[in-house]
Amino acid sequence: EAGVAQSPRYKIIEKRQSVAFWCNPISGHATLYWYQQILGQGPKLLIQFQNNGVVDDSQLPKDRFSAERLKGVDSTLKIQPAKLEDSAVYLCASSPNSNQPQHFGDGTRLSIL
Amino acid sequence: GEDVEQSLFLSVREGDSSVINCTYTDSSSTYLYWYKQEPGAGLQLLTYIFSNMDMKQDQRLTVLLNKKDKHLSLRIADTQTGDSAIYFCAESPPGTYKYIFGTGTRLKVLA
Numbered sequence: 001e002a003g004v005a006q007s008p009r010y011k012i013i014e015k016r017q018s019v020a021f022w023c024n025p026i027s028g029h030a031t032l033y034w035y036q037q038i039l040g041q042g043p044k045l046l047i048q049f050q051n052n053g054v055v056d057d058s059q060l061p062k063d064r065f066s067a068e069r070l071k072g073v074d075s076t077l078k079i080q081p082a083k084l085e086d087s088a089v090y091l092c093a094s095s096p097n098s099n100q101p102q103h104f105g106d107g108t109r110l111s112i113l
Numbered sequence: 114g115e116d117v118e119q120s121l122f123l124s125v126r127e128g129d130s131s132v133i134n135c136t137y138t139d140s141s142s143t144y145l146y147w148y149k150q151e152p153g154a155g156l157q158l159l160t161y162i163f164s165n166m167d168m169k170q171d172q173r174l175t176v177l178l179n180k181k182d183k184h185l186s187l188r189i190a191d192t193q194t195g196d197s198a199i200y201f202c203a204e205s206p207p208g209t210y211k212y213i214f215g216t217g218t219r220l221k222v223l224a
Contacts, residue, residue: 004155031210042117042201042214043156056211091155098210101146104155 001026004105006092012111018080021108025073025094031055033102034067034077035091043091049075050098079110087112117204117215124221131189133218135202140183142204146212147176147187150199159187159200189220197222 005024013019025032030051035043046065048055052072060067064083069075079086089109093102118136125131137145143164148156162169162176162185169176175188185202199219203212 006155033211040216042203042216043212044214045211048211056209093156101144101158101161102212103158104148106153106155109153 004092004094004103006090006105006108008108009106010109010111012113013082014113015084016081018078019082019110020076020078021090021092021110023075023077023092023105025075025092026103029094029096029103030072031095031098031100031102032069032075033093033095034075035093037089037091037107039088046077048098055098082110082112084112086110117202117213119200119202119215119218121216122219122221124223125192126223127192127194129192131192131196131220131222133187133189133200133202133220135185135187135215137183137185137202137204137215138213139204139206140180141207143207144205145176145178145185146203146205147174147185148201148203148214150201150217152198156201192220192222194222194224196220 032049034046037043046060047057047067049069067077089107091107093104095102146161147159173190177186199217201217203214
C-alpha cells in the first residue's frame with residue numbers, strides 16, 4: 001500500500017513570498033490532516049478535512065494560511081505571505097475515517113529567509 | 114497541566130530495555146498513541162491503546178496506561194541501534210478526533 005505522498009520535500013523562500021504544498025493521501029482515506037511541526041516540538045494540527053469538507057480549522061492562521069481538498073482526495077496548503085516564524089516541517093496525514101489511526105507523510109521542510 | 118509532557122532525552126545501551134514516559138492532559142482521552150520519527154522523515158505509527166486497557170504488547174513493544182495518573186509509557190525490549198529516533202506520544206480527547214502530541218523524547222542507543 002502506497003503511503004501518504006507529499007511534495008516538495010524542501011522549500012526555501014524569502015519572507016513575504018508565497019508557497020504551496022501538496023499532499024496525496026493513502027487511497028480510500030476519507031480524513032486528511034495538515035500539521036505544522038516547529039523544530040524541537042511535536043506536530044500541531046492546522047486543519048482537518050473529512051472528504052472535501054473542513055472539520056476543524058480552529059488553529060489555522062487564516063489571514064495567511066489556506067487549504068483546500070476540492071475533490072476529496074489531494075490537498076494543497078498555501079501560505080501567503082510567509083513570515084519568518086512559518087519555518088517548520090509541514091506534515092500531511094490521512095486516516096480511513098476520523099476515528100482511526102493517522103498515517104503521516106515525510107513532510108515538507110520550509111525555510112524562510 | 115495543559116501540555117502533553119515527555120522527557121527530552123533518553124540514552125540506553127544496545128540490548129537493554131528502554132522506557133519512555135508520557136503524561137497526558139485529559140483523563141477522558143479515548144485513544145493514546147506512540148509514534149516514531151527518524152531524521153528527515155514523517156511520523157511512523159508504532160502502536161496505540163484504547164483507554165479501557167491497562168496494557169498492550171506488540172512484539173518488542175509494551176504500552177502501559179495508568180488512567181488515574183494520566184500516565185502512559187512505552188517499553189522497548191532488547192533496544193537496537195535502529196531504534197534511535199524521536200518518540201512522540203499523542204492523545205485524542207473525547208469529542209474530537211484531533212491528536213495532541215507531546216514534545217517528543219529523543220532516544221539514543223549506544224552500541
